[in-house]
Amino acid sequence: MADILLEGRDLVKHYPVTKGLLQRIVGWVRAVDGVSFTIERGKTMSLVGESGAGKTTTARAVLLQETLTSGSIIFEGTDITKWSMAQLKTGYRPRVQAVQQNPWSSMNPRMRIRDVIAEPLVVNTKQTKQQNRERVLELLDQVGIARENINRYPHEFSGGQRQRIAVARALALKPSLVVLDEPVSALDVSIRAQIMNLLKDLQVKHNLSYLVIAHNLATVRYMSHAVAIMYLGQIVEYGETEELFKNPLHPYTKALISASMLTLPEDEDQELKQIILTGEMPSPLNPPLGCRFHTRCSEAGNTCAEEVPELHTVGTQHWVKCHHYD
Amino acid sequence: MAAIRDFTIDNKSLRKKSRPVILQPNFIIPVVILTLLVICAIFAPLLAPYNPTVNSLKDRLLPPFFAHGGSTAHFLGTDGFGRDILSRVIYGARISLSVSMLVILITASIGTIVGIFSGYIGGRWDSFLMRVTDVSLAFPAILIALLMAVILGPSFWTVVIAISLLGWAPYARLIRGETLRLRQADFVTQARIIGTSPLRIMGVHIFPNVVNPLIVLATMQVGLVILTEAALSYLGAGIPPPTASWGQMVSDGRNVIDTAWWISFFPGIAIGLVVLSGNFLGDWIRDKLDPRLRQL
Amino acid sequence: MSELLLKVEDLQTAFFTRQGVIKAVDGVSFHVRDGETVGIVGESGCGKTVTGLSILRLLPEPAGRIIGGKIIFQGVNLVELSKNHMRAYRGKMISMILQDPMTSLNPVFPIGDQIAESVRLHQGLPDDMIQPEVISALRLLKIPAPEMRLNDYPFQLSGGMRQRVVGAIAMSCHPRLLIADEPTTALDATIQAQYIALFKDIQQKTNVGIIFITHDFGVVAKMCHRVCVMYAGKIVETAPTSVIFKAPRHPYTVALINSVPRLDRKDERLYSIEGQPPSMANLPPGCRFCPRCSAAQDICRKQQPPEVKISDDHSVSCWRIS
Numbered sequence: 028m029a030d031i032l033l034e035g036r037d038l039v040k041h042y043p044v045t046k047g048l049l050q051r052i053v054g055w056v057r058a059v060d061g062v063s064f065t066i067e068r069g070k071t072m073s074l075v076g077e078s079g080a081g082k083t084t085t086a087r088a089v090l091l092q093e094t095l096t097s098g099s100i101i102f103e104g105t106d107i108t109k110w111s112m113a114q115l116k117t118g119y120r121p122r123v124q125a126v127q128q129n130p131w132s133s134m135n136p137r138m139r140i141r142d143v144i145a146e147p148l149v150v151n152t153k154q155t156k157q158q159n160r161e162r163v164l165e166l167l168d169q170v171g172i173a174r175e176n177i178n179r180y181p182h183e184f185s186g187g188q189r190q191r192i193a194v195a196r197a198l199a200l201k202p203s204l205v206v207l208d209e210p211v212s213a214l215d216v217s218i219r220a221q222i223m224n225l226l227k228d229l230q231v232k233h234n235l236s237y238l239v240i241a242h243n244l245a246t247v248r249y250m251s252h253a254v255a256i257m258y259l260g261q262i263v264e265y266g267e268t269e270e271l272f273k274n275p276l277h278p279y280t281k282a283l284i285s286a287s288m289l290t291l292p293e294d295e296d297q298e299l300k301q302i303i304l305t306g307e308m309p310s311p312l313n314p315p316l317g318c319r320f321h322t323r324c325s326e327a328g329n330t331c332a333e334e335v336p337e338l339h340t341v342g343t344q345h346w347v348k349c350h351h352y353d
Numbered sequence: 354m355a356a357i358r359d360f361t362i363d364n365k366s367l368r369k370k371s372r373p374v375i376l377q378p379n380f381i382i383p384v385v386i387l388t389l390l391v392i393c394a395i396f397a398p399l400l401a402p403y404n405p406t407v408n409s410l411k412d413r414l415l416p417p418f419f420a421h422g423g424s425t426a427h428f429l430g431t432d433g434f435g436r437d438i439l440s441r442v443i444y445g446a447r448i449s450l451s452v453s454m455l456v457i458l459i460t461a462s463i464g465t466i467v468g469i470f471s472g473y474i475g476g477r478w479d480s481f482l483m484r485v486t487d488v489s490l491a492f493p494a495i496l497i498a499l500l501m502a503v504i505l506g507p508s509f510w511t512v513v514i515a516i517s518l519l520g521w522a523p524y525a526r527l528i529r530g531e532t533l534r535l536r537q538a539d540f541v542t543q544a545r546i547i548g549t550s551p552l553r554i555m556g557v558h559i560f561p562n563v564v565n566p567l568i569v570l571a572t573m574q575v576g577l578v579i580l581t582e583a584a585l586s587y588l589g590a591g592i593p594p595p596t597a598s599w600g601q602m603v604s605d606g607r608n609v610i611d612t613a614w615w616i617s618f619f620p621g622i623a624i625g626l627v628v629l630s631g632n633f634l635g636d637w638i639r640d641k642l643d644p645r646l647r648q649l
Numbered sequence: 650m651s652e653l654l655l656k657v658e659d660l661q662t663a664f665f666t667r668q669g670v671i672k673a674v675d676g677v678s679f680h681v682r683d684g685e686t687v688g689i690v691g692e693s694g695c696g697k698t699v700t701g702l703s704i705l706r707l708l709p710e711p712a713g714r715i716i717g718g719k720i721i722f723q724g725v726n727l728v729e730l731s732k733n734h735m736r737a738y739r740g741k742m743i744s745m746i747l748q749d750p751m752t753s754l755n756p757v758f759p760i761g762d763q764i765a766e767s768v769r770l771h772q773g774l775p776d777d778m779i780q781p782e783v784i785s786a787l788r789l790l791k792i793p794a795p796e797m798r799l800n801d802y803p804f805q806l807s808g809g810m811r812q813r814v815v816g817a818i819a820m821s822c823h824p825r826l827l828i829a830d831e832p833t834t835a836l837d838a839t840i841q842a843q844y845i846a847l848f849k850d851i852q853q854k855t856n857v858g859i860i861f862i863t864h865d866f867g868v869v870a871k872m873c874h875r876v877c878v879m880y881a882g883k884i885v886e887t888a889p890t891s892v893i894f895k896a897p898r899h900p901y902t903v904a905l906i907n908s909v910p911r912l913d914r915k916d917e918r919l920y921s922i923e924g925q926p927p928s929m930a931n932l933p934p935g936c937r938f939c940p941r942c943s944a945a946q947d948i949c950r951k952q953q954p955p956e957v958k959i960s961d962d963h964s965v966s967c968w969r970i971s
Binding site: 219245246301303 | 692839918
Binding site: 090091092116120121124125127128129132133134135136137138146147150151196 | 538539540542543544545546547548549550553557558561562
């Protein structure tokens with residue numbers, strides 16, 4: 028039986044669109060529209076999608092930076108959406124930390140890195156300065172930053188080093204889950220591997236769970252145990268990584284894989300043909316009726332435009348939301 | 354430009370070989386003048402050759418040493434009461450410095466607190482505080498100051514209160530703008546994720562990052578405050594005689610400007626130099642601090 | 650073999666800053682033929698963008714200057730042209746697309762006007778003939794219903810559409826060479842795929858030569874016929890695309906390709922290159938990749954390696970190959 032650390036159940040987040048002096052609500056941006064997933068202890072779950080898919084909003088909801096319109100977040104068996112602010116502050120926040128995308132803006136430029144990394148400790152614990160300092164040195168060792176740099180400012184480090192410092196800060200409170208929003212996309216190509224390897228090593232060492240937001244499928248395949256593909260606020264395919272990549276089911280997944288695959292000119296006739304989608308993702312203000320992807324799907328049928336598909340299980344650890352698998 | 358962006362990352366590791374700070378004219382000249390101001394203010398009794406408030410009617414209206422009829426006994430001449438202009442200019446520095454320091458301290462503090470609070474908390478508080486700020490900015494400062502002086506009677510503290518009453522508003526506006534920008538910054542979001550309280554975010558994360566524009570504004574305000582104090586004194590609502598205040602001195606000399614021009618001239622020059630110095634120094638500081646700000 | 654369109658020989662570009670002279674491009678040579686896409690791949694700071702700007706002589710003056718080498722375009726050395734003469738080439742014979750479509754387009758003018766401006770400047774057509782050119786440029790970039798789009802403002806369009814408008818401005822005067830600097834980096838994967846397919850189509854139709862500057866190997870594989878790999882201001886390897894991926898010879902190319910996660914196989918452990926790219930103001934005396942190279946030899950530390958031709962279309966600058 029899998030050890031589930033966090034479960035998102037039917038998460039919904041709608042933003043109101045107001046107009047006019049009296050701020051009348053004229054519409055809703057359905058950023059996240061019924062998203063469910065599970066994150067196992069010590070494993071990585073990735074949310075993949077393009078801009079507007081709702082993956083960042085989902086991540087922010089897990090980090091309590093967005094109030095959900097409806098749905099629950101079940102953490103270690105308890106529904107934390109019912110918790111009070113005080114309970115969240117002591118029981119949830121320290122256990123769920125984050126590493127952000129942009130290493131150049133995720134740190135206060137006026138704080139030395141020893142204070143940057145110690146901040147979670149200062150805010151959440153009553154440890155002494157000495158205890159904090161020791162923990163900071165320990166964390167610097169773990170992420171591969173030389174101890175003597177402890178008094179430097181963020182701008183004195185390179186992008187890759189700053190991301191390591193961000194990881195150190197995320198680990199300060201010994202969290203169970205770290206949410207990583209595009210952790211390597213702002214870094215140089217040769218530095219990405221360093222950071223990804225570091226994250227994997229730390230995961231094994233501390234039995235950490237990761238929720239990774241990414242748009243790069245290759246990164247996702249390297250880092251994750253489970254993948255959820257999002258489109259226009261919903262999860263359209265979900266499953267164990269290798270299973271999903273070897274056997275993609277949803278037409279959108281196939282298009283994404285085709286777009287991300289390293290195909291050389293002479294490889295044109297590989298199984299996964301060049302699938303080029305037409306048009307762009309519709310606005311979440313007005314999602315298409317029926318299957319949301321049907322407007323761009325080359326395999327769309329009549330039911331696709333009328334009925335919303337259900338989530339079906341296909342094989343072990345593989346779910347898809349598409350009428351072709353009814 | 355992408356090309357230049359690539360290079361800022363490398364240049365950080367280079368030691369700066371640009372002209373040392375001491376030799377940059379935009380820095381050194383204002384600093385010298387303002388240092389002179391401070392020295393005059395602190396060491397006035399030692400520097401001034403005469404007592405600034407004692408009358409000596411036999412020495413009335415003597416011109417400066419370089420003009421016909423003047424002598425080195427009174428370098429810059431005397432005024433209608435026989436008081437030495439040079440001594441009064443030196444002592445006047447005390448008034449200008451103390452008023453401007455106090456006013457800037459008070460206005461910057463109030464303005465920064467209002468600005469950060471308003472910008473970070475937002476909502477109804479923001480609306481309310483900004484309306485108060487707008488009202489303060491809309492009122493002509495001199496008229497309000499005059500009103501205060503009339504109500505409270507002219508004195509040192511009246512001048513300080515009068516200028517401070519509306520003087521905090523520009524700070525509030527500026528700092529609120531900066532706070533709004535910083536509120537969106539990733540590191541502030543990160544602080545919220547960690548569970549940092551709004552108060553701590555405002556103090557530890559927002560405030561240190563608004564210090565730069567704050568310093569620039571404060572330096573530029575030095576001139577404005579001194580001018581306002583001088584205007585108040587000129588209009589008779591400032592620090593009462595016989596205390597030497599530059600504005601008062603300019604006012605004293607206005608009726609005899611064609612014959613005893615030196616009575617208004619030298620304090621006027623003093624005001625001009627200090628105001629210009631404040632502005633130039635503020636400009637220099639802003640230029641120096643700006644590139645680093647861009648890292649955000 | 651198609652006509653030689655551009656030949657860059659030993660290009661050297663430097664920036665004169667308060668901190669000293671920085672040679673962003675130090676002896677770069679490559680060529681582009683009609684209808685061919687040459688990729689320039691490298692990480693930030695390697696000089697690929699500066700190379701692109703140098704060809705169009707768009708360097709920020711007075712700090713940036715070409716200090717050596719030749720840029721021969723259709724037989725004319727662009728380095729020697731006067732400013733006015735160069736302006737005749739820019740936009741008309743050689744065009745450029747930049748990374749961020751939001752800042753490439755002027756937010757206060759409709760897109761029709763922005764394309765028209767380019768047409769008016771370079772083609773000297775009478776007013777009534779400009780609009781058909783604008784519409785045909787939009788059609789070339791497969792923008793649906795172009796006649797209706799002329800009065801749209803940039804903010805009304807999506808990122809992918811904006812990048813197409815930028816492409817339309819670039820192609821509106823039928824240039825012979827297009828320099829594209831990371832045009833797909835800001836786009837989503839599926840939009841990127843559309844864009845690449847579109848440009849391959851345009852290249853087929855117009856036989857335009859393309860220099861594609863990027864750090865993304867996936868895009869390189871799909872778009873480019875040949876690739877130049879740059880590191881710290883120099884080209885370390887030049888080869889046809891498939892050779893770069895299947896049989897790279899320079900240690901940097903090998904390491905870079907192995908450090909990029911692949912979708913077509915499960916990587917157990919990615920290779921990660923130690924250290925950071927060097928500071929351009931503080932370059933090592935010998936081979937610039939030497940401090941990070943796992944196969945460094947003594948000579949690598951002392952002298953820069955010469956360019957060696959392994960075959961007709963494959964050259965490498967590495968002591969291990971000579």
